[in-house]
Amino acid sequence: MPVKKFSDVEATEIKAAKDTTIQVLIAPDEAPHFAMRRIVMQPGGSMPVHTNTVEHEQIVLGGRARVGLGDQIYEVEKDDVLFIPAGQPHFYETIGDEAFEFLCSVPNKPDKIEIVE
C-alpha cells in the first residue's frame, strides 16, 4: 500500500457510538508499530464516555466537537492535536452542522474498549 486515498478504504460503523464510522487507513498488518484510522461523526454524532487499553494520538481534520478527557472538557476544531493516555476516560459530542472528522493512531497492541457507566 504505498499510497491510498480515503475513498479506497471501507468505512464501518462504530457500534458503541452514534452516527460514527471508522476507516483503517494503515492497518496493523501493514505497518510494524502502529495503525492509523480515520473517524467521521455525522452532525449530532457522539461517543459515550469510555476507556481504551491503548493510547490515542489524534488530529482533527474537520468539524468541531466537545471532547471530554478525564474531568476536563475541550472544544476542538480543525488542526487541533489530542493525546489521550491509555485508560483515560474520554467522550466525543459533535458541535454544529458539519461532520467531525479526525485521525486516530494507536499502537499495534490489543485494545479493549470499556464504556464507563
Add this chain to the structure above:
Amino acid sequence: MPVKKFSDVEATEIKAAKDTTIQVLIAPDEAPHFAMRRIVMQPGGSMPVHTNTVEHEQIVLGGRARVGLGDQIYEVEKDDVLFIPAGQPHFYETIGDEAFEFLCSVPNKPDKIEIVE
C-alpha cells in the same frame, strides 16, 4: 498536553530539505510508542532522495507533491495516505503554488537520515 494547536508548536527548518519546516506535534517524551510531526514545504520546496531507519506513516493535509518511493513516483494530494517502510529511499518535490503539508508519524526509535547520492 491534552490538546494543542498547530500554532502552539515551534517550527524548525529541515536542513537536508529546501524551504521545509517540521513541527513535533506529539514528541517522543509525550507518548509511549510513536511521535507525530507536521511537515510544511513551501512552493518550490523539496527533499532529496534519502532513507530513514524508521518507517513513516503519512497523510497529506494540503497542497500537492511528487513523491518518489523506491523506484515509483506518485503524485499526491490532500487526504492521501502514504506508508514508507524503514530503509526505503524516498523524495518529495512540491507541485504548484500551494504549500505541501503533511503529517509524518514515526515510532519512538532512533532515526538516522541518509541522503542517497
